[in-house]
Amino acid sequence: MSIWEYANPKKFMETSGKVLPWVAIPAAVLCAVGLIWGFFFTPEAENFGSTVKIIYLHVPAAMMAINVWLMMLVTSLVWIVRRHHVSALAAKAAAPIGLTMTLVALVTGALWGQPMWGTWWAWDPRLTSFLILTLFYLGYMALWAAVEEPDTAADLTGVLCIVGSVFALLSRYAVNFWNQGLHQGASLSLDARENVADVYWVPLVICIAGFVLMFVTLVLLRTRTEIRARRLSALLARERMA
Amino acid sequence: MIALILRDLRLAVRSGGGFGLGLAFFLLVAVLVPLGVGPEPATLAKIAPGILWVGALLSCLLSLDRIFALDFEDGSLDLLATAPMPLEGVVAAKTLAHWLVTGLPLTLVAPVLAVLLNLPAQGYLWLVASLALGTPALSMIGVFGASLTVGLKRGGLLLSLLVLPLYVPTLIFGAEAVRRGAMGMAAGTPLLLMAGITAGSLALLPFAAAAAIRVNLR
Numbered sequence: 410m411s412i413w414e415y416a417n418p419k420k421f422m423e424t425s426g427k428v429l430p431w432v433a434i435p436a437a438v439l440c441a442v443g444l445i446w447g448f449f450f451t452p453e454a455e456n457f458g459s460t461v462k463i464i465y466l467h468v469p470a471a472m473m474a475i476n477v478w479l480m481m482l483v484t485s486l487v488w489i490v491r492r493h494h495v496s497a498l499a500a501k502a503a504a505p506i507g508l509t510m511t512l513v514a515l516v517t518g519a520l521w522g523q524p525m526w527g528t529w530w531a532w533d534p535r536l537t538s539f540l541i542l543t544l545f546y547l548g549y550m551a552l553w554a555a556v557e558e559p560d561t562a563a564d565l566t567g568v569l570c571i572v573g574s575v576f577a578l579l580s581r582y583a584v585n586f587w588n589q590g591l592h593q594g595a596s597l598s599l600d601a602r603e604n605v606a607d608v609y610w611v612p613l614v615i616c617i618a619g620f621v622l623m624f625v626t627l628v629l630l631r632t633r634t635e636i637r638a639r640r641l642s643a644l645l646a647r648e649r650m651a
Numbered sequence: 652m653i654a655l656i657l658r659d660l661r662l663a664v665r666s667g668g669g670f671g672l673g674l675a676f677f678l679l680v681a682v683l684v685p686l687g688v689g690p691e692p693a694t695l696a697k698i699a700p701g702i703l704w705v706g707a708l709l710s711c712l713l714s715l716d717r718i719f720a721l722d723f724e725d726g727s728l729d730l731l732a733t734a735p736m737p738l739e740g741v742v743a744a745k746t747l748a749h750w751l752v753t754g755l756p757l758t759l760v761a762p763v764l765a766v767l768l769n770l771p772a773q774g775y776l777w778l779v780a781s782l783a784l785g786t787p788a789l790s791m792i793g794v795f796g797a798s799l800t801v802g803l804k805r806g807g808l809l810l811s812l813l814v815l816p817l818y819v820p821t822l823i824f825g826a827e828a829v830r831r832g833a834m835g836m837a838a839g840t841p842l843l844l845m846a847g848i849t850a851g852s853l854a855l856l857p858f859a860a861a862a863a864i865r866v867n868l869r
Binding site: 576580 | 819859
């Protein structure tokens with residue numbers, strides 16, 4: 410048994426079909442529990458009022474926005490090194506999810522920032538780097554859409570993803586250098602001395618787990634769709650030839 | 652390699668368009684901004700570093716889609732790809748030619764435009780230094796973007812979308828160096844960081860660009 414067996418589309422379809430409900434149901438349950446717990450059963454924080462509750466959407470979405478890009482980087486590398494089509498299709502499938510997560514993080518952040526910071530938008534380093542990340546996602550998806558030949562598209566977007574990762578990282582630190590931030594420092598780590606209070610921490614972690622599983626579900630679903638679309642176009646091409 | 656650079660330079664100068672166009676665009680940006688923002692010297696002095704850098708970046712962007720498109724159409728890119736010179740070398744030569752045609756003139760013209768925008772006197776040195784060190788990175792990143800979109804029919808707009816996010820770190824450090832220099836603060840750190848980005852891009856991106864061209868010619 411090795412993980413590369415799943416590079417075979419048939420094997421991938423079989424296994425992912427079986428795994429899908431086992432990921433989808435826990436994802437739904439965790440998201441529901443975390444969000445309902447967070448929205449209705451946590452106290453309102455001092456100085457923040459009920460606005461604090463947006464954290465249950467904002468933080469998981471923001472974490473996923475970055476992690477989705479990392480996942481795309483890994484799958485792009487796998488595609489470029491080992492030429493497994495499933496890997497390239499998984500990267501393609503993940504990009505719109507990542508873009509959505511980035512936008513959710515930006516919008517919920519704006520909704521929270523309006524009452525709390527007194528502004529919808531500030532050129533805070535994290536906001537700025539997320540805006541730049543949005544542009545990276547858009548460029549990546551636009552390149553996928555623009556190139557017709559699927560293998561060429563996979564290769565080009567793979568190269569773009571790798572180069573883009575380096576520049577996204579550079580931008581993040583460049584932006585830090587450029588402007589001081591409004592965001593708080595890390596306050597969810599397991600080892601930090603000052604963390605968010607447990608009342609908020611537990612539902613938040615549940616939400617994060619829910620978002621991770623939701624992402625896995627969506628990526629599996631979308632990759633399956635991509636594989637089916639690829640098979641369909643192959644069938645159509647064969648019919649045209651005949 | 653030198654022959655290739657000379658060929659590109661000759662093409663750029665003689666075929667018109669590319670060479671003067673970027674400079675004219677740069678001039679237009681520097682003229683239009685005061686018309687839009689208002690003529691107050693203090694305001695202009697404050698935004699001059701950013702405007703000059705954004706202007707340089709945009710005029711660099713203007714000529715990118717010409718780098719490979721013409722060669723791709725008439726087939727000379729195929730010849731270059733099969734030539735004994737490695738494709739990475741071709742990419743480096745193209746980058747150098749593009750920089751000589753856009754980045755270098757922009758750097759030389761920038762101080763004149765800085766007068767229009769009322770840049771404080773101590774900023775001029777930093778402006779020229781940062782553009783001289785930063786525009787090679789702009790050319791290199793642009794060549795990478797152009798190599799990604801070389802096979803596409805209408806790659807122009809897509810090219811901007813791909814390249815502009817990649818320009819962010821260079822722009823931030825470059826404009827920051829000029830801003831600090833103009834305000835009389837120490838500007839060495841952003842300048843060095845930007846030079847680092849330039850060096851890194853020049854060292855690594857030819858390989859990525861050559862890989863993309865090989866894919867596009869397949």
